[in-house]
Amino acid sequence: MEIKEYLKKQAEYINKKINEFIPSGRPEKLFDAMAYSLTAGGKRIRPVLILEAAKAVGKENIDEIVDIAVASEFIHTYSLIHDDLPAMDDDDLRRGKPTCHRVYGEAIAILAGDGLQSYAFEIISKNKAVSPDKLLKVINLLAHGTGIYGMVGGQAADILHEKENSFNDIQFIHTHKTAKFIQSCCQIGAVLADADEKEEEALKNYGFYIGLAFQIWDDILDEIGDEEKLGKKTKKDREKNKLTYPSIYGLEKSKKIAKDYVEKAINEINILKNPEILQEIAKYIISREV
Ligand code: GRG
Numbered sequence: 001m002e003i004k005e006y007l008k009k010q011a012e013y014i015n016k017k018i019n020e021f022i023p024s025g026r027p028e029k030l031f032d033a034m035a036y037s038l039t040a041g042g043k044r045i046r047p048v049l050i051l052e053a054a055k056a057v058g059k060e061n062i063d064e065i066v067d068i069a070v071a072s073e074f075i076h077t078y079s080l081i082h083d084d085l086p087a088m089d090d091d092d093l094r095r096g097k098p099t100c101h102r103v104y105g106e107a108i109a110i111l112a113g114d115g116l117q118s119y120a121f122e123i124i125s126k127n128k129a130v131s132p133d134k135l136l137k138v139i140n141l142l143a144h145g146t147g148i149y150g151m152v153g154g155q156a157a158d159i160l161h162e163k164e165n166s167f168n169d170i171q172f173i174h175t176h177k178t179a180k181f182i183q184s185c186c187q188i189g190a191v192l193a194d195a196d197e198k199e200e201e202a203l204k205n206y207g208f209y210i211g212l213a214f215q216i217w218d219d220i221l222d223e224i225g226d227e228e229k230l231g232k233k234t235k236k237d238r239e240k241n242k243l244t245y246p247s248i249y250g251l252e253k254s255k256k257i258a259k260d261y262v263e264k265a266i267n268e269i270n271i272l273k274n275p276e277i278l279q280e281i282a283k284y285i286i287s288r289e290v
Contacts, residue, residue, distance in 0.1 A: 003280040010051070011044040014069065021070050021123060033104040033112035034119075037077050041095040041231075043290065045214075045281075046072040046185045052281065053189025053203050056272045064129035065192045068138060072185055074120035075146050078113040079155075085109060088159060089240070096231030130192060138188050145184025150176055162241050170243040178218070179211025186210075202268045209265035210282050216258040217286050219244035220251065229290050258286045 001009075022035050047069035051062050059065070084091040084099040085106060091099050101109035124139055144150055154176025160167040167173075186207030190200040221230060222237045223246045237244050245254035265282045269275040 003277075003284045006277070007043070007045075007048060007281070007284065010048045011042075014044040014047045014066075014073065015039075017066050017070050018073060021067065021074075023119060029104060029108055030111055030115060033100055033108050034077075034116055036103060037081050037094075037100045037112065038074070038116070040097050042073075042076075043288075044073060046076050046182065049182065049185040049207070049278075049281070050189045050192070052277050053186045053207075054193040055189075056203070056269065056274050056278050057190055057193035057195045057199050058273045059189075059193035061129075065127070067123050067127050068130070068188065068192065071120040071123040072142065072188070074116045074123070075142065076181070078116035078120075079146070079151060081109050081113040081116070083155070088155070093231060096228075134191055137191050141184040141188050141191070145180040145182075150180035150184070151178075154178065154180070158242065161243050165241070168243065170245070170248060173243060174212055174215040174245075175208075178215035179208050182211035182214060183207035199272060202271055205268045206265045206278065206282070209261045209268065210285055213258040213261040213265070213282070214285050216245045216254055216261070217288065219246055220254055220258070221289070222246075223251065226289065231290075255286070262286050 018038055022038055024031050047066075050069040050072055051066065054062065054065060080094060081100045083089050084094055085101055092102055093099060099109075100112055104112065120142075121139060124135060124142070127135060130138070146152065154173050157167045157169070157173045158177055161173070183204060184207070186203040187200060190203040195203065219237065222244065238247050245257065249257065262282045262285065266275075266279045269278055272278075
């Protein structure tokens with residue numbers, strides 16, 4: 001099976017599991033907003049990476065850790081809702097559909113994002129199959145990769161550049177906004193599969209390299225991608241004064257840098273029991289159209 005088809009199948013599995021974890025309650029509008037964004041599509045690459053990293057180290061029983069994979073998508077969804085807000089990217093469309101704040105209003109969209117984030121950690125805390133010390137490590141990795149030393153820090157740096165021109169370090173932005181979350185997903189998979197030190201380090205490095213490649217490719221798609229497929233018709237990053245690889249290095253050099261990161265990622269995980277699917281995912285990242 002081709003990797004694109006395989007990823008589609010895995011995303012369908014994740015979608016089924018996400019549906020099982022969608023919370024309900026009052027006020028209905030808040031819960032509707034969370035469900036709306038959770039079910040609006042997406043590649044589900046972060047949960048897939050958690051599961052594939054675990055499989056690469058030899059874990060077979062994936063069902064017992066899928067809730068943790070689902071939780072990562074709750075966090076990703078929160079970040080997208082907040083990223084689309086008028087105070088941040090001010091986008092009307094996400095994945096081809098009206099953004100959360102466009103449908104539910106800004107206040108509810110902010111709260112839906114907040115709710116998704118805290119509920120993600122609630123889901124993880126309820127896992128019964130993984131030992132408490134391992135769950136603690138998972139929580140630490142996820143909070144670290146998505147919080148002030150990861151995604152939130154990177155997003156702040158990105159916004160400071162866009163709105164004030166006061167932050168000019170693209171490597172910092174890419175590393176923190178995108179790579180650290182992806183890295184933590186790969187490391188979480190390692191922890192959940194009882195990886196030894198070397199295996200965990202390899203997956204950590206793999207995650208970092210594909211995370212950087214992923215963001216560079218995202219910048220490239222923003223320049224040359226099909227708006228219809230990408231599901232957005234708003235201003236390009238370049239027009240928003242965002243720091244992007246193509247704006248600094250040009251398209252060809254950016255592609256070459258992304259390719260080099262992918263090669264590094266592939267080599268890192270040669271020591272694993274089953275590295276093949278992760279290696280295919282690395283290659284897919286710099287060939288994807290969405
Ligand atoms: C608001 C704290 C906060 C963070 C926002 C996710 C994010 C950080 C910003 C979105 C803009 C962007 C280009 C971020 C880089 C990471 C990225 C490429 C996100 C999009 O993730 P995909 O491609 O999206 O996995 P899908 O739709 O497939 O889930």
